[in-house]
Amino acid sequence: MNIALTVDSVQQEALPSASEAGPAPKRIVVAYGFWIFLLSDIVMFAALFASYAVLVHATAEGPTGAQLFNQTTVAIETACLLVSSYTCGLMSLAVNSRNRLGTYLGALITFGLGAAFLTLEVREFADMIAHGATPQRSAFLSAFFTLVGCHGLHVTLGLIWLVVMMVQVAVMGFVANVQHRLLCFSLFWHALDIVWVGVFTVVYLMGVSL
Amino acid sequence: MTDVRYDRAPGDIPSEEARAWAPSEALVYTIGLLVALILTATSFWVANTSLLWPGGVGLGLAVLAIAQMGIHLVFFLHITSGPESTNNVLALAFGVLIVFVVVAGTMWIVADMNANMMMPSGAPMSMRMQH
Numbered sequence: 340m341n342i343a344l345t346v347d348s349v350q351q352e353a354l355p356s357a358s359e360a361g362p363a364p365k366r367i368v369v370a371y372g373f374w375i376f377l378l379s380d381i382v383m384f385a386a387l388f389a390s391y392a393v394l395v396h397a398t399a400e401g402p403t404g405a406q407l408f409n410q411t412t413v414a415i416e417t418a419c420l421l422v423s424s425y426t427c428g429l430m431s432l433a434v435n436s437r438n439r440l441g442t443y444l445g446a447l448i449t450f451g452l453g454a455a456f457l458t459l460e461v462r463e464f465a466d467m468i469a470h471g472a473t474p475q476r477s478a479f480l481s482a483f484f485t486l487v488g489c490h491g492l493h494v495t496l497g498l499i500w501l502v503v504m505m506v507q508v509a510v511m512g513f514v515a516n517v518q519h520r521l522l523c524f525s526l527f528w529h530a531l532d533i534v535w536v537g538v539f540t541v542v543y544l545m546g547v548s549l
Numbered sequence: 550m551t552d553v554r555y556d557r558a559p560g561d562i563p564s565e566e567a568r569a570w571a572p573s574e575a576l577v578y579t580i581g582l583l584v585a586l587i588l589t590a591t592s593f594w595v596a597n598t599s600l601l602w603p604g605g606v607g608l609g610l611a612v613l614a615i616a617q618m619g620i621h622l623v624f625f626l627h628i629t630s631g632p633e634s635t636n637n638v639l640a641l642a643f644g645v646l647i648v649f650v651v652v653a654g655t656m657w658i659v660a661d662m663n664a665n666m667m668m669p670s671g672a673p674m675s676m677r678m679q680h
Contacts, residue, residue, distance in 0.1 A: 366558055367557070369558075371556070371559065374560075375640055378640055378644035379644075382644060382648060385647070386651055389651055389652045390655070392652070392655075392656055393656060418589075421585055421586065422582070424582075424621070425579075425625075429575060431560075432562075432578075435562070522560055522561065525560055526559060526560040529560070529621060529625045533622070536614050536617050540592060540610050540614035544593065547597075548595075548597070548603075
């Protein structure tokens with residue numbers, strides 16, 4: 340009995356729970372919705388990973404991953420994307436403190452590293468295609484180009500989004516809507532890095548060593 | 550009703566009361582970057598070394614990748630176990646469940662079908678054509 344009373348009084352003192360507090364601020368609703376979208380995007384990537392894992396040995400006597408992949412390129416790509424994720428985090432700190440210069444600087448470095456990643460990836464693809472390893476050569480290569488290309492497409496969209504956001508910061512300043520979009524962008528960019536961890540492990544490292 | 554507690558937006562930095570004891574935000578990102586770099590370097594080393602038992606390399610790489618995804622979630626996306634990010638964690642848990650079902654289920658089913666493709670050579674032709 341006493342214990343029940345104590346629990347009750349503790350609950351009285353606590354802040355109202357989220358459900359009692361009414362609608363959440365728009366920043367939380369927007370970011371949560373975008374979080375749901377990102378998770379569905381990751382489920383789509385999971386389907387591509389699954390098809391890649393199933394088809395990885397279906398090379399049709401064509402080139403295998405171990406013959407095609409260059410680990411140095413992959414290591415540089417990984418470093419670019421990881422550091423760009425870091426600078427994107429620093430950019431969101433600058434956004435939170437309404438620091439215009441810091442935001443532009445963070446965005447510039449993030450964009451540069453993302454563009455470097457994309458350049459390396461496009462060059463890798465072009466090199467593979469020049470050596471006859473086209474997507475239509477084997478099921479393995481179809482799955483490879485679909486999975487890695489889909490990630491590259493996301494990075495491309497992210498870069499375009501980043502440019503658009505910087506234009507919005509320049510024109511509109513740090514109004515609430517722009518801040519929500521910048522929060523969503525940083526979520527998107529970090530999620531892309533998480534997907535890339537899966538890509539370089541499953542596709543490149545396991546492809547070379549197993 | 551001034552200090553109503555809402556759930557936290559994913560990717561948002563924890564609020565002041567949670568931050569009183571915590572390191573500065575930039576330091577959180579820096580720690581995350583360093584740990585992620587160490588894990589990445591370890592992954593590349595594991596894939597190329599001849600010191601380890603080759604049979605365990607795949608599992609080791611998978612563990613390193615999952616660890617690094619966790620580091621990204623905690624240090625870059627600020628997913629915590631606190632009550633204000635329950636919604637984010639629940640959505641994430643559901644996403645992870647679906648990812649697991651899709652990947653493991655596909656690999657299991659296709660491996661099973663692949664094994665069933667190999668009929669013993671003595672089997673009658675009608676059995677081979679069943680599927």
